[in-house]
Amino acid sequence: MELDNRKKRILQAIVNEYINTIEPVSSNSIIKKYNLDCSSATVRNEMVELEKRGLLEKTHTSSGRVPSTKGYRFYVDELLNDNDLDINEIKYINSRLQSKVDEMEELTKIATNTISEITHYTTIAIEPNTSRQKIEEIKFVLLGSRMLMAIILTEVGTIKETIIKFDQDVTQEQVDTLSIMFNNKLKGKLLSTINMPIEQYIVQQMNYRLDVIKPIIKQITKVLNDESKLYLKGTEQALDNPEFKSNEIAKKFLGLLDERNLIFDLLDSDSDFNVYIGNEVSGLNDFSLITFKNRVAGKDLGTIGIIGPTRMDYSKVISVLKYISRELNKGLLE
Amino acid sequence: MELDNRKKRILQAIVNEYINTIEPVSSNSIIKKYNLDCSSATVRNEMVELEKRGLLEKTHTSSGRVPSTKGYRFYVDELLNDNDLDINEIKYINSRLQSKVDEMEELTKIATNTISEITHYTTIAIEPNTSRQKIEEIKFVLLGSRMLMAIILTEVGTIKETIIKFDQDVTQEQVDTLSIMFNNKLKGKLLSTINMPIEQYIVQQMNYRLDVIKPIIKQITKVLNDESKLYLKGTEQALDNPEFKSNEIAKKFLGLLDERNLIFDLLDSDSDFNVYIGNEVSGLNDFSLITFKNRVAGKDLGTIGIIGPTRMDYSKVISVLKYISRELNKGLLE
DNA sequence: TTTAGCACTCTTGCTATATGACTGCTAACT
DNA sequence: AGTTAGCAGTCATATAGCAAGAGTGCTAAA
Numbered sequence: 001m002e003l004d005n006r007k008k009r010i011l012q013a014i015v016n017e018y019i020n021t022i023e024p025v026s027s028n029s030i031i032k033k034y035n036l037d038c039s040s041a042t043v044r045n046e047m048v049e050l051e052k053r054g055l056l057e058k059t060h061t062s063s064g065r066v067p068s069t070k071g072y073r074f075y076v077d078e079l080l081n082d083n084d085l086d087i088n089e090i091k092y093i094n095s096r097l098q099s100k101v102d103e104m105e106e107l108t109k110i111a112t113n114t115i116s117e118i119t120h121y122t123t124i125a126i127e128p129n130t131s132r133q134k135i136e137e138i139k140f141v142l143l144g145s146r147m148l149m150a151i152i153l154t155e156v157g158t159i160k161e162t163i164i165k166f167d168q169d170v171t172q173e174q175v176d177t178l179s180i181m182f183n184n185k186l187k188g189k190l191l192s193t194i195n196m197p198i199e200q201y202i203v204q205q206m207n208y209r210l211d212v213i214k215p216i217i218k219q220i221t222k223v224l225n226d227e228s229k230l231y232l233k234g235t236e237q238a239l240d241n242p243e244f245k246s247n248e249i250a251k252k253f254l255g256l257l258d259e260r261n262l263i264f265d266l267l268d269s270d271s272d273f274n275v276y277i278g279n280e281v282s283g284l285n286d287f288s289l290i291t292f293k294n295r296v297a298g299k300d301l302g303t304i305g306i307i308g309p310t311r312m313d314y315s316k317v318i319s320v321l322k323y324i325s326r327e328l329n330k331g332l333l334e
Numbered sequence: 335m336e337l338d339n340r341k342k343r344i345l346q347a348i349v350n351e352y353i354n355t356i357e358p359v360s361s362n363s364i365i366k367k368y369n370l371d372c373s374s375a376t377v378r379n380e381m382v383e384l385e386k387r388g389l390l391e392k393t394h395t396s397s398g399r400v401p402s403t404k405g406y407r408f409y410v411d412e413l414l415n416d417n418d419l420d421i422n423e424i425k426y427i428n429s430r431l432q433s434k435v436d437e438m439e440e441l442t443k444i445a446t447n448t449i450s451e452i453t454h455y456t457t458i459a460i461e462p463n464t465s466r467q468k469i470e471e472i473k474f475v476l477l478g479s480r481m482l483m484a485i486i487l488t489e490v491g492t493i494k495e496t497i498i499k500f501d502q503d504v505t506q507e508q509v510d511t512l513s514i515m516f517n518n519k520l521k522g523k524l525l526s527t528i529n530m531p532i533e534q535y536i537v538q539q540m541n542y543r544l545d546v547i548k549p550i551i552k553q554i555t556k557v558l559n560d561e562s563k564l565y566l567k568g569t570e571q572a573l574d575n576p577e578f579k580s581n582e583i584a585k586k587f588l589g590l591l592d593e594r595n596l597i598f599d600l601l602d603s604d605s606d607f608n609v610y611i612g613n614e615v616s617g618l619n620d621f622s623l624i625t626f627k628n629r630v631a632g633k634d635l636g637t638i639g640i641i642g643p644t645r646m647d648y649s650k651v652i653s654v655l656k657y658i659s660r661e662l663n664k665g666l667l668e
Numbered sequence: 669t670t671t672a673g674c675a676c677t678c679t680t681g682c683t684a685t686a687t688g689a690c691t692g693c694t695a696a697c698t
Numbered sequence: 699a700g701t702t703a704g705c706a707g708t709c710a711t712a713t714a715g716c717a718a719g720a721g722t723g724c725t726a727a728a
Binding site (some may be wrong): 024026028040044045047048058061062063064100124 | 720721722723
């Protein structure tokens, strides 16, 4: 979509103003504030034009204008200032990210919390999708006589473990054999490889009892297909945003957070950076989701996403995300 | 507190009525409905008496009565019907509890979900407090050259595991030695025993390098002191309850759920069954919490709690809890 | 192409008023 | 003595009407 310069400035002014005030924006209110150098009548004429193109909407005949989804989209793609951080915010972020941590997970939590604190929106972190990772090794540890712990190490260093229970006693020799079998077959393979065909292979090759193999495969596939762990921060805080004064919308929001599948699908994308605005995605409705790959010193730690109302402060949020993303990837840990 | 029969009936009527309508209860509205066999004037006279004793409150001079915390307490202790389930509810609960499950945890989740569905309140399950359990065995598994997984088995069969990272390589021999050391020292001890003194003991006894022991102890104590895992269901559903029309109260509620410490403290009690009503407990404010020990076939799986507004339907909730608790303990798994 | 001016629309806040739901009290009744 | 009818008084709630104000769209002039 092509817009002349003045239209762009007016659209930008309206989105900014609406984000700050959450009230329909009138032609008069923005001319001085955004130095538009024309009269309110001119702004009004431009507004009808912008409305015709679907970038603005009205709540009633004599009301001011509100950005439409398409309007936000244009704003995010073309008009955004993605360096909208003041010195105090930068200082705060830095101080938080420099906390001493033992594990990467800790750092992810800190980043998530920090984002939620600065933006006042709900922030979600998920681990990388394991099924795309390759298996480095599987270890089996006998616990008592009828329980086995399987520990799966991937090439990127993720560790998954699960407990397997048997109806009958299992010996250490059996476990050793199992270990050799599984590792022979699975080393270097994708985690998603672990499924039923292996069962047959092992039974064939080793003439091993099916009732021992079955629970192992079952449990391992279960763990791998489990939803990734999820860390969520700022639900309560999000309710401070004025759109949640209506209990209806608050419920919708909590429903969205509960409905994990949609969020997982959206977060689990390959691209580094994504903005989903309102009804662009069915199910997201009145909310927007911004995601970025959580990479610390080059290592993929999953994805972090921020959910807020469609009228969220995109400039601020995207600025915060880009800054934090960059800082994390610099490798503060090293 | 002693109350004559009629006062009891009137209090019961008021609590029931208020729970159902969430509106101040007038003298006139209950006489026919609860067959009180007297006039509204008489009921009014009794009401002033009940108010004097602190069991009822008024919202303004000419309003109906609302139960006070003390009123709810009396109701719960003396007037409650704890067998308030209809045949369909019982059928539904049974069908849910008879689901096939591989693990006890699964059953806890099902029970939690079922409670939330039937009562429409938020339900929380926590695992038993591990620090009171005795250690059966500790296993160490070397993962790569600088990582160790410690697996702690307790006498009741709980399994906790944690990953320990080192700055330098660790050999299998070292791990074997560690294993012997830790098991010698800790077998049969309470999990809470694992803390700093052991560090000194091991260094002394085995002349073992402190920089190897330290991270192990640190990580193990961390895992043991970690909040127990928590399973929470029905937050969104809870917001259906009319008191949450006010966004203020909804925020308070979500704040309460976020403030895990209070809930953990209340859930982590020794008694089988507890009812905490509103401001009886500081911090609980406008909400009530009902807890019961989650025992499946005699085995302690932690505690389950239901949180709702003070005017929650105690009869229903307590009936559901008692029934489910009894069914679980019967040992459906066997 | 821009802008001043004006009629028209719609929201918002305020006030006044009527209505109805309670209670508490008094006096009569059983 | 306990119970009840009746009534005055209190308070919340709903409604209507009105005035003010904020915006827009349109027209005509600059």
